[in-house]
Amino acid sequence: MTLIATDARHYRLLPLRFMRMDTGSSHDILITSDTGEHLHVNDEQLRALSQFDVQTGSAFYKDLLARHFIYEPERHDPFAQMAAQYRSRKDFLFQGPALHLFVVTLRCNHTCQYCQVSRAPLSGSGHDLSEENARAAVDRLFESNAPALTVEFQGGEPLLAFERVRQIVEWVVERNRVQQRDIQFVITTTLHHLTDDVLDFAAQHDIQFSTSLDGPAALHNANRPTPSRDAYERTVEGIERVRERLGHDAVSALTTLTSRSLEQPEAIIDEYVKLGFSSISLRPLSPYGFATKSAQRLDYPIERYLDFHDRALTYLLNINQQGVYLSESYTSLLLKNILTPFSSGYVDLRSPAGAGTAALVYNYDGYVYPSDEARMLLEMGESGLRLGSVQQPLPELLGSPVMQALLASGVAEALPGCSDCALVPYCGADPIEHFARQGDPIGHRMFSTFCKKNMGLLKQVFRLLRDGDDNVQKVLLSWLSRRSYSDVRLPGYRG
Structure with a gap:
């Protein structure tokens, strides 16, 4: 689901999406931003965030500011930095x-x-x-x-x-x-x-x-x-x-x-x-x-x-x-x-x-x-x-009718079932697979094997990033940096 605020008190909401991680726990909600930032929250924190009740100066409040889920009008302008992040994420379009x-x-x-x-x-x-x-x-x-x-x-x-x-x-x-x-x-x-x-x-x-x-x-x-x-x-x-x-x-x-x-x-x-x-x-x-x-x-x-x-x-x-x-x-x-x-x-x-x-x-x-x-x-x-x-x-x-059709059905952020998904910043649309399996380049995400696969794999990764001990974190960072396990030093950040 997506939250966009139209009113605010001491802070305002930036666009965000959230989803439960299917563990049955009220402490297992993932929120993500358009720029790909993420945070794990519980029901109480999400409710406080949406009702503008997060306490200023708390660690949770600072996390929300730093990861571009909220901003403070006239004190904090994140939009230039967010635009740069979004441009980097979509740089392949150029x-x-x-x-x-x-x-x-x-x-x-x-x-x-x-x-x-x-x-x-x-x-x-x-x-x-x-x-x-x-x-x-x-x-x-x-x-x-x-x-x-x-x-x-x-x-x-x-x-x-x-x-x-x-x-x-x-x-x-x-x-x-x-x-x-x-x-x-x-x-x-x-x-x-x-x-x-x-x-x-x-x-x-x-x-x-x-x-x-x-x-x-x-x-x-x-x-x-x-x-x-x-x-x-x-x-x-x-x-x-x-x-x-x-x-x-x-x-x-x-x-x-x-x-x-x-x-x-x-x-x-x-x-x-x-x-x-x-x-x-x-x-x-x-x-x-x-x-x-x-x-x-x-x-x-x-x-x-x-x-x-x-x-x-x-x-x-x-x-x-x-x-x-x-x-x-x-x-x-x-x-x-x-x-x-x-x-x-x-x-x-x-x-x-x-x-x-x-x-x-x-x-x-x-x-x-x-x-x-x-x-x-x-x-x-x-x-x-x-x-x-x-x-x-x-x-x-590249100007052919086929490309026009693929592009019209290939923007995940605009597709039904994807636009409100918290995992969309990390995923894709793949209209050709949906055409192959469902006869429609948009397809129905409820029955999409592509969607089930990527949602399942992304959830596996997020659970490892959240719950894995330092040894697991070091392995994941070694894969990201293509360095050996022994050469990895953990940062002070844990999502």
């Missing part, structure tokens, strides 16, 4: 798309049960990005005004079209001699088709690799089968080859959680520890594309995922306190949204929505999509979220 995904091929040797795109056979034709469309996509890339650009190659398996990857990288590097942007290259790959030539080229151009690792061998091989039945072994071999040639941090990994994965959070985390990763991303299944055909066997209620995540987070906190640094990526993004005046930059947590404004996908067929998820809707027979052709200039693509 930049064009920074993430550019090139789908260079649909060919792949995997038959992953949760795959979101239909695979093309290894020798299939007509499923690779043409040279003409690749050149046009590079033109679109540099039409963005973002000072830092990420060029990510996807598939299928992009290493099966490595010559196209090589061409695109060389074109971008050549153009950037004049443009002088900060550019990062990433190849999302199984690592099964690595060669010395690929690694040499990656070393020359500082290319990073991202792969999938779903856990121990039995789980990974079940989720990501190959004809040779050795997906796990070949992935681990690829990780070792990249690290040996390019350095330990040149490869990252993501896990996708199927129903069988939810039974073994500790085993999945132990696998990442064993292989020396510094972060793990515990991603639930997505409702897109080819994966919908396997949903009956692999999917699960979001409540089951949240239980898994709570158990996994507890285990991660424990092993970090024992000296093993392993952060959970999404939790780290939420911590940045909660504890700093800056946005995490993560596309799905942006409002206005990041699809199109933050990311663009150049598909193998020459069409442009506002996100990878929009591209995957093709597998469900839906092409309505296509922005246009890669041959069209960027302003035309």
Whole structure:
């Protein structure tokens, strides 16, 4: 709910939202401001605040002033500072798309049960990005005004079209001699088709690799089968080859959680520890594309995922306190949204929505999509979220009717069910997921899996920030600052 005062005594209210944290306690109400400040209060304090009965000079009163829930007319003007905070939180709006995904091929040797795109056979034709469309996509890339650009190659398996990857990288590097942007290259790959030539080229151009690792061998091989039945072994071999040639941090990994994965959070985390990763991303299944055909066997209620995540987070906190640094990526993004005046930059947590404004996908067929998820809707027979052709200039693509519709439904602060939610400063709108699940880019938040997931995860984080002991606080701050547990010093602030 939202409170906005029209009258006041010695102080006035600034816009705030509040919600109970579902523990049944009258001492468990979260209040938040538009600038992302937060405070835990009880019923009595909230009643006093709304009735202008908070005692001047009390610790509670000082907290409310400092965190911009109240102000004192003619004595205290917080609006310039609040405007600066709000501008920082929405700073991404001043930049064009920074993430550019090139789908260079649909060919792949995997038959992953949760795959979101239909695979093309290894020798299939007509499923690779043409040279003409690749050149046009590079033109679109540099039409963005973002000072830092990420060029990510996807598939299928992009290493099966490595010559196209090589061409695109060389074109971008050549153009950037004049443009002088900060550019990062990433190849999302199984690592099964690595060669010395690929690694040499990656070393020359500082290319990073991202792969999938779903856990121990039995789980990974079940989720990501190959004809040779050795997906796990070949992935681990690829990780070792990249690290040996390019350095330990040149490869990252993501896990996708199927129903069988939810039974073994500790085993999945132990696998990442064993292989020396510094972060793990515990991603639930997505409702897109080819994966919908396997949903009956692999999917699960979001409540089951949240239980898994709570158990996994507890285990991660424990092993970090024992000296093993392993952060959970999404939790780290939420911590940045909660504890700093800056946005995490993560596309799905942006409002206005990041699809199109933050990311663009150049598909193998020459069409442009506002996100990878929009591209995957093709597998469900839906092409309505296509922005246009890669041959069209960027302003035309971003001015398309699809972008107009996404932006109209992509401002969380204006959406029913979100506008009064206390968690909206830290969340996003994600109209594409709502379109995929509910057939409507706005959707009904009561039935929104996106909403249930983010509300559940944010509540987990807020409870840890409030109730966690000093050791838990140090781990969370180490994830936020990307420093080891032993290097973290706690501030005197506790939300």
